[in-house]
Amino acid sequence: MRWLLLLDEKFNFFKFQSIKDKAHYILTRIYPLNRTYSNWLDYEWIWRDRLHKFIMFSHPDCDTNWKNNLDQFNKLNIFIESSDKFLPSQLYKKINPNFNGVSDLEFVKMCEQRFSEVELLVNDVNGIVVDLVELFSPVLSENLYKRLTDYAQLDYNYDYANLIHQRWYVLHQTAEEEFKKQTKQCGISSVVERNVANV
Numbered sequence: 001m002r003w004l005l006l007l008d009e010k011f012n013f014f015k016f017q018s019i020k021d022k023a024h025y026i027l028t029r030i031y032p033l034n035r036t037y038s039n040w041l042d043y044e045w046i047w048r049d050r051l052h053k054f055i056m057f058s059h060p061d062c063d064t065n066w067k068n069n070l071d072q073f074n075k076l077n078i079f080i081e082s083s084d085k086f087l088p089s090q091l092y093k094k095i096n097p098n099f100n101g102v103s104d105l106e107f108v109k110m111c112e113q114r115f116s117e118v119e120l121l122v123n124d125v126n127g128i129v130v131d132l133v134e135l136f137s138p139v140l141s142e143n144l145y146k147r148l149t150d151y152a153q154l155d156y157n158y159d160y161a162n163l164i165h166q167r168w169y170v171l172h173q174t175a176e177e178e179f180k181k182q183t184k185q186c187g188i189s190s191v192v193e194r195n196v197a198n199v
Helices: 019-030 040-051 087-093 104-121 142-152 158-185 189-197
Strands: 077-081 127-131
Touching (some): 077 104, 077 142, 142 158
Parallel strands (some): 077 127
16 A cells, blocks of 8 residues: 555655656566565565655554554554455465464454554544455555545555556465465465364
């Protein structure tokens, strides 16, 4: 989502001559066709810290003490929730199969708790909430993108944003297929599927 907002002309992190050049860079260097489950997080970590000065992306600690720690939030706060409680684990499982040491069930419960805390927090920090279900679709929702660009007071570059979004979506789908194929070859697909079914 951050890359879609970075299309705005005010973010000129590599001295691009045009938004077209910026979109081309994102498609070839951030979401290249060889990006898959085994290197997904490598790409994330290359760029995450470099882009914080433009648009901060983080997983803030939304716990019972958040009212005492509002300084951890920024002027603009975009929160992601999911109306499908299993979608976050489905998307994350392929790029980090051990869920940072928690079980599938614990991950789903942790997400549900985080989402309920976001509902309480969003108004206190002038935030906006995006449903992962709306985001995870083959075509970028024009309404969603308009809501985000209006909220952040950024340029509306839907055509380029949609191209990037579509590449992101296809790469997610491909990564999931490759992950399933790899786990099946290793004989662990039944375990993965059983764990997800038990959540």
